[in-house]
Amino acid sequence: MRTRLFVSALLTTAALAAFGLGAFACGGKPAPKEPMITETVSDAGPEDAAPPEPPKPKSLYERLGAKEGITKVVDAFLKNLTGNDVVKKRFAKLSKEKVEKFRNHLIDQICKESGGDCEYSGKNMKDAHKGMKITEAEWNATVSALKAALDENKVAENEMNDLIGLVAPMKDDIVEVKAKPKK
């Protein structure tokens, strides 16, 4: 009798296993299922996300090579002015201190006007050139000296045009002796 009971228990266990009920762990609870992994693929960000900012365009100050680049241009400009027949007498009579002040003010002025973090503490262009009776021919020679200085320092055409564009509106405040209109 005992042997028959044992054989029947064995058979019941085998039958349960055969029907796949072995998945029920001890205690009768179902075995935890693996979580389903779902991946959302999206090539667009959230709808309200701002588009990435385009890179900021470089200021003229940066494109001129910052303070170092500007200083080189100003030094070449002063050299060209003192060697130019039309304007050299204007600068030959300045004291060493005045030339140094003029140089530093020019560097600061170009630095500030081109977008650099500089302070210009000199006079405005009208007051700085008041009573000098600067002529149009002198203006043209000065602008040529500046262009040559930019060329000597291999400043590209774009930057040259931008700098000349900053200087050009100063003409009215600097030139006191206008050229006579041609007849």
Ligand code: HEM
């Ligand atoms: C390209 C345009 C010009 C610019 C950006 C310019 C800029 C300046 C600056 C920043 C100063 C110094 C002001 C101060 O220290 O308070 C100055 C002084 C002076 N500029 Fe000009 N200038 C220009 C054109 C000219 C021209 C056409 C002449 C005559 C040829 C001239 C002759 C002088 C002289 C002689 C001084 C020195 C005055 C002194 O210290 O007694 N500049 N200029």
